[in-house]
Amino acid sequence: MRHLNSLVFVMPLALLLGSFLGAIHPLGDSLAVFRAPLAVIGGGAVLLLARTGTKALGALGALLVLWSAYTVLAPRFEFSAALDAPYTHYQKNMWFKMPSTNPLRDDILELAPDFISLQEVSKKNRPILANLKAQYPAQLFCTFSGIGGVGGVAMASRWPLVAGSKRCNARSGMVAMQVETPDGPVWVVSLHLHWPYPMGQAAQVRALLPQLMALDGPIVLGGDFNMVPWSHTMRAITSATNTRRIGVPHYTLPLKNLYSLPIDHVLINTNTRPASTSKRPLLGSDHFGVLARFYLSD
Structure with a gap:
């Protein structure tokens, strides 16, 4: 059951990772459109993975979520007068x-x-x-x-x-x-x-x-x-x-x-x-x- 739960929690992270793969398949760009909500959902999945004891996978997921958030948020803080x-x-x-x-x-x-x-x-x-x-x-x-x-x-x-x-x-x-x-x-x-x-x-x-x-x-x-x-x-x-x-x-x-x-x-x-x-x-x-x-x- 634990492994089944981990697999369920990994799915949103897999979709989030897919949002970076538009150069490989155009589905990646379709996922990129929703990278922000996927990152939010992925953040919740990381917390749940940590609670199930799969800390290594949770740590990798956390890095992916943080990088995804950066790619979406960083351009919004660009300032050029x-x-x-x-x-x-x-x-x-x-x-x-x-x-x-x-x-x-x-x-x-x-x-x-x-x-x-x-x-x-x-x-x-x-x-x-x-x-x-x-x-x-x-x-x-x-x-x-x-x-x-x-x-x-x-x-x-x-x-x-x-x-x-x-x-x-x-x-x-x-x-x-x-x-x-x-x-x-x-x-x-x-x-x-x-x-x-x-x-x-x-x-x-x-x-x-x-x-x-x-x-x-x-x-x-x-x-x-x-x-x-x-x-x-x-x-x-x-x-x-x-x-x-x-x-x-x-x-x-x-x-x-x-x-x-x-x-x-x-x-x-x-x-x-x-x-x-x-x-x-x-x-x-x-x-x-x-x-x-x-x-x-x-």
């Missing part, structure tokens, strides 16, 4: 059923970001691009056939488009264009990933990586990753683009007030100077927005 940074990027999953785009339009115009990345751009909410055309003349929209019915991906910039730089692939969930800023040309990317395993995120990312690696030069990438910062998916994308995710993780997708997911991110590869992010309101979407502030030059 960039309030005076000259460039801003507004990231937003609009929600394809957004009842009115006016609140989002007004928030964008008030903040006046340099770049905008949008996901779930549907027939219903796509007019926001026309409403922003005067202030953001460089625009690009791409349908996304991979997630049926929720709309495409889009971006806009106040800086002029570099001729011939538009990139659109309806299957990839990515749209990109290069714009000419006062600090030189910059690739601006909008990304929308599938839900993780058993959905198609892993295959989508494998197809995306060569496209991302082909973007030569400074990159500003905003997107709904449907994935957490401590995942293999995030590491694969930041490695392919030589970028870093900036700002503390913002919990942008609330799930019926029970659990929130930090899945909307902004990445840059321009320098290591201070950069920061802040959360914007829902504004009729099911996702909070993210406003990033950063430098493009050293």
Whole structure:
């Protein structure tokens, strides 16, 4: 009976360990989404293992729980003051059923970001691009056939488009264009990933990586990753683009007030100077927005 109890207590720790194995199987990233609650449950399992006399196993489990907690909590304590940074990027999953785009339009115009990345751009909410055309003349929209019915991906910039730089692939969930800023040309990317395993995120990312690696030069990438910062998916994308995710993780997708997911991110590869992010309101979407502030030059 004692061994049976130990096996039961080990199961949540095995799931927690699995959350680090996304590079081996995409199920690992699905578990990584829930690493925080798994760590809490794992902590309880460690205490129970200690009470059953399996102290060595309990000690290993305690190390795993502590490391897991660190990977989730450490990014939340990162602080980087960039309030005076000259460039801003507004990231937003609009929600394809957004009842009115006016609140989002007004928030964008008030903040006046340099770049905008949008996901779930549907027939219903796509007019926001026309409403922003005067202030953001460089625009690009791409349908996304991979997630049926929720709309495409889009971006806009106040800086002029570099001729011939538009990139659109309806299957990839990515749209990109290069714009000419006062600090030189910059690739601006909008990304929308599938839900993780058993959905198609892993295959989508494998197809995306060569496209991302082909973007030569400074990159500003905003997107709904449907994935957490401590995942293999995030590491694969930041490695392919030589970028870093900036700002503390913002919990942008609330799930019926029970659990929130930090899945909307902004990445840059321009320098290591201070950069920061802040959360914007829902504004009729099911996702909070993210406003990033950063430098493009050293």
